[in-house]
Amino acid sequence: MTDQATLDKLNAGFKRLQDSKECHSLLKKYLTQDVFDKLKSRKTAMGATLLDVIQSGVENLDSGCGVYAPDAESYKTFGELFDPIIEDYHGGFKPTDKHPPCDFGDINQFVNVDPENKYVISTRVRCGRSLQGYPFNPCLTEAQYKEMQDKVKAQLATFEGELKGSYFPLTGMDKKTQQQLIDDHFLFKEGDRFLQAANACRYWPTGRGIYHNDAKTFLMWVNEEDHLRIISMQKGGDLKQIFGRLVKAVKHIEQKIPFSHDDRLGFLTFCPTNLGTTIRASVHIKLPKLAADRKKLEEVAGKYNLQVRGTAGEHTESVGGVYDISNKRRMGLTEYQAVKEMQDGILELIKIEKSM
Template sequence: MANASANKIAAAKEPSFREVMKEEMCEALTGLREELREDTLVPTDPMSLFNLKRGSPEEEFPNLKYNYTCMARILTPKLYTRQFNRATQSGVIFDDVIRPGLEEPGKLHGPMSVGCVAGDGQSYILFCDFFDRVIEAYQNHKMSKLQESDFNHDNLKGGDDFDRDYALSCEVSVVRGVDDFGFPTHCSRGERRQLFMLAKKALDQLAEELPGKLYSRAELSHDKEDKGVTVGAPSLSQLRNGVARDWPDSRAVWISKDGTLAVWVNIDDHLRLVTTRDDANIAEAFQCICVNILKLEALYKKLRHPFIWKQQLGWVVSSPADVGTGLRASVRVKLQHLPRHKRLEDVLNRLRLRMDNTDCSEVYNISNAQTIGLDEVGFTQLVVDGVKLLIRMEKRLEGEEKIDDLVPLQK
């Protein structure tokens, strides 16, 4: 009897099969949680998945001796080494970033190009110590400042009262990058086609308020009807840096019926909105951009693919020359005397403007030299005020008067 009682007590202390299985499952789940937690805290380095046949950073450092881009001014062996073994989740490596500047090194006395491009939005974060320096040097901007955005067109003062004997026409454009997609130099055909379908959905809804039609790049090339929009063949630069891969697959332009707005899809960035006017009324052009970019922003959010915004960079696009606002406001101005004046370059620098030649003699394109540091209204205001001052200077020079007292302080 004593032995029987002891056996019962022992059996009672032994765990049942169900209890054993439950304990083992708990241990397994605990181990799985730990593995997941470790994976979350230490994500897999994409570079470890590649098998690139590369030498050391010292062996791979590019020859920048005759390179006159902003990239070449910034890049050092030490900086290159820090970026060398990094890759974004979509596979962008640092050599992809600097390739445009290596393909087109520029000229000693020519305009300096930025010389680099982001392959995706994450590039600006992963390679921030490089991109921040490029933006600071190229755009004369301190990255410690936070970027703001303002599309309230009522805040713009003037722009509808230029002297029409000098101001001939105007254009305002803005570029946007779409979240979760590679930029044009890096995206796949599939991504580009998805971007096209997203744009079509959004623009079809925009057309309910502003009637318009989406034309493929091929349709624009072969349709003889003048649509008021010119999109030429890919430039040599676009061919070299990969923007024009698979051209013209999934490239298109949406054109409003009234001709006030064009939206470029996958041409040079994910999206570019363009408004051109023959009356140089930049206030009206800016209003058109403001109203429709806000509508498109809301539509893309609804489609769960918002435009890329980062607090210090503003609106993020492929080129560091366009981050911040992505906005270019320009006025075509007839100037005969001012372009030959010795103080012109100093005046433009103080006004934070750039002057480019056009295909017409004595006609120049005046636009904002930067896209980051001010909001959209601020940059457009610089152009409005600057063009008025340049016209005033031109009139002085026509009368053989001096303009020294008109030279502004640094803006």
């Protein structure tokens, strides 16, 4: 059972959420009195409570989602809250639906989406992974952060060929290295306020680090928002090469480090917006004619299940006419299908731009 101090905080947080006229988060939408009463006393085997799930959304009333999973079990223990949020965010992925098994498909089906280098500036494919048997950020101990980093580091050291590179722990990082990684847009900063409020930044910078290959076309964040953020990227539009590199890396890490996976939800991560394939394939692209009207651009992109964001991602504006366009769907389809949706949509957008 949840202790009284936690219950008091939960009751105060729930009241704050209900009283707010400005809050439009998925948390507020689905945490009804009935659901709250059902869940407020529950605890997972690792000790996570409803407070761990909702504290970020209660503190930051401008959250879009407002919930995080403190451990893998939370998705079931607090299912009455997570299920409708997942269904809403992931476009109708119902509690009775099942995410398909992992399938990267045939890499040779992918192409260079812009061989003439006229529109696409760079391409990036990333995914999130959690290490099986460990909770997510709010429930991790300092010793676990270190232990996870050691396990991952040992496997990274076995990368060969184009994936071979160096690991940089945040602890004790010198200013020069730090500045270089910031200049390369590789280094993540200490958590934003949403992560801070979710208790995701404890023991910072212990157990955190970044790996990149020598060519700086592959990198991995260790223990930032997720246990692992795996990223493959390069200039231009050669999606086949970029996705191929990501798949090779993921398979190599998995040989020694099992990932947290659920038969229904796919790969499990800290945030319910990033489940299933956890894949976001994106391009930085200039489409001056189509983007002359951002609403039109978003409308056309929407037809191909693509999401349009500003140059620096969510909640940002376009700089110099450059947009970040990515696949929107991450659940209910395979990794291959998610990346293929991005590829097919971008090819169509370029075709439309050329015809204008």
